[in-house]
Amino acid sequence: MIRIEDLAAPGVQKLTAYDPGYDPETIRQMLGLPRMLELGSNENGYGASPAVTELLRSRDFSDAIRYPDAGARKLRQAIAARWQVDPSAITLGNGSHELLVLIAETFVAPGDEVVFAQHGFAVFKLAAIASGGKPVEVPALPRSGPQPLGADPVAMTAALGPGTKLVYLANPNNPTGTWWDRATLAQFLAQVPRHAVVVIDEAYREYVDEAEVPDALSLQALHPNLVVTRTFSKAHGLAAMRVGYAISNPDLAAVLERTRLTFNVNLYAQAAAAAAIVDVAHVEDVRRSNAAERAALSAGLQALGLFVFPSQGNFVLVDFERPAKVIEEALLKRGAIVRPMGGYGLPTCLRITVGLAQENTEFLSLLARVLQEDLA
Ligand SMILES: Cc1ncc(COP(=O)(O)O)c(C=O)c1O
Missing domain, CATH: 3.90.1150.10 (Aspartate Aminotransferase, domain 1)
Incomplete structure (x- = not known):
């Protein structure tokens, strides 16, 4: 059977x-x-920007018969303007969850090692396994220290090697809430081999209020293999819309474009997110x-x-x-x-x-x- x-x-x-x-x-x-x-x-009980709710209310949805802009030009421009990057650096996803999976699908071949921390966001391990990669789950810090059960920078660095193809780190991390400071992240990135892609998942970036937690975008100039993912599901209050974005070297974004589903972010989600990103x-x-x-x-x-x-x-x-x-x-x-x-x-x-x-x-x-x- x-x-x-x-x-x-x-x-x-x-x-x-x-x-x-x-x-x-x-x-x-x-x-x-x-x-x-x-x-x-x-999710975000405070809701979305009033500009977004107004925009959605005012639409008549007659344009639902058309495909959305596959390149999501307006939304990518709006995100690019917000973070002072080139629109060609931006890849959109049906939530950042899709992007985390897309990155593994695109870069990980069977047997490649995918490094992430114990108690790290669950999608990291799933994406590694689904793409045929070898998950390398690095033991977390003890519960007794200042970052209890957070990712251990020393152990994460020790886990890197010739077989490493992808590294995932959420900063801050879900579910532990823990974070790495700027020096820790910078030191770690300096140790990542050039043949590996590093994803810093910043789904909760907008909630950060400790000055020491770095905006990983600021480290991209030094690291062309660094991808930063963010989402409209959390602080922007648009979880139902399913929009996330990755910011990377444009060459890396161009490779992701080969595997991205063409119309992965729908018309109304694109419009809502474009209105949300400007309401700082x-x-x-x-x-x-x-x-x-x-x-x-x-x-x-x-x-x-x-x-x-x-x-x-x-x-x-x-x-x-x-x-x-x-x-x-x-x-x-x-x-x-x-x-x-x-x-x-x-x-x-x-x-x-x-x-x-x-x-x-x-x-x-x-x-x-x-x-x-x-x-x-
Ligand atoms: C750390 C982290 N990354 C990514 C996501 C995915 O969120 P979304 O697909 O809604 O952007 C979540 C969702 O909870 C998360 O906690």
């Missing part, structure tokens, strides 16, 4: 599908609750509000006696120091979605998105009740 699974490419046979978390509406209906507190997917003040408001709420949420969690990881993103990782899946399930039953971390090798942890002030307050009292009931 043929097992269909055996027909898949070798990399795909070893793959488990990415866990996207719960769909809030589906789970709400299943549980029969009036609403859900959605703190599981690191909105992103700054989001950053400021998130930073204040992240501090308040972290303090509230610490007051419950929990270990809270430092974070530069719009989420915090929390260690309950006992199996956390039961806590996640208890929260879910009461209407709060958070993300269990068993898949990341962190079964005692949950990742909690920083919500709006009233959501965080509501969540903290819900969690306090769950912990109390559990301990009773």
Whole structure:
């Protein structure tokens, strides 16, 4: 008997599908609750720029019969102007998730080594395996230091070698929230062999408020093999639109163009993202509000006696120091979605998105009740 699974490419046979978390509406209906507190997917409760919502509301969608601009000229120009780069340096993706996978598909041949950190963003390992690469998962820093369970720069450097083709590093990282400072990143990049491509995933860049966390774009002049990925899903509040972008050396972008699906970013997403990128003040408001709420949420969690990881993103990782899946399930039953971390090798942890002030307050009292009931 043929097992269909055996027909898949070798990399795909070893793959488990990415866990996207719960769909809030589906789970709400299943549980029969009036609403859900959605703190599981690191979305942006502050919403998109008013200019974007206005733009989308004013469209009549008669242009839905046409293909979008495959080259997304206006959006690429808008992004290029925002970051003072050439439009030819920009590759757009259906979310930055697509770009992370596209980069592996484009550069990794079977057997090539793909280096990333333990507890790094899950897509890194999946993209490595799917493209037939050899995943090299580098042990993380201990929980006791200033960057608990973050990527270990010394171990990451030691993992580089003649077989390395691709390196992924999220800065700051999801789910740990940890980061590398400028000197650490610069020193690491200097050690990466020229035959390897380095992706610095800056999905949470706009939330960073520590001056020491570098904007990796500033290191690109020195490193033609460096790709920086960013997204409209987080601080821009457009997760449903699915738009991400990579900024790289134009030669590298031209190679990605060979494998990119031609119309991968739809017409309305292109327009929404182009309006979003120019509203710098909105992103700054989001950053400021998130930073204040992240501090308040972290303090509230610490007051419950929990270990809270430092974070530069719009989420915090929390260690309950006992199996956390039961806590996640208890929260879910009461209407709060958070993300269990068993898949990341962190079964005692949950990742909690920083919500709006009233959501965080509501969540903290819900969690306090769950912990109390559990301990009773
Ligand atoms: C570190 C990191 N990179 C990339 C992504 C992908 O986001 P998107 O595909 O929505 O741009 C996420 C999503 O949560 C993420 O946490």
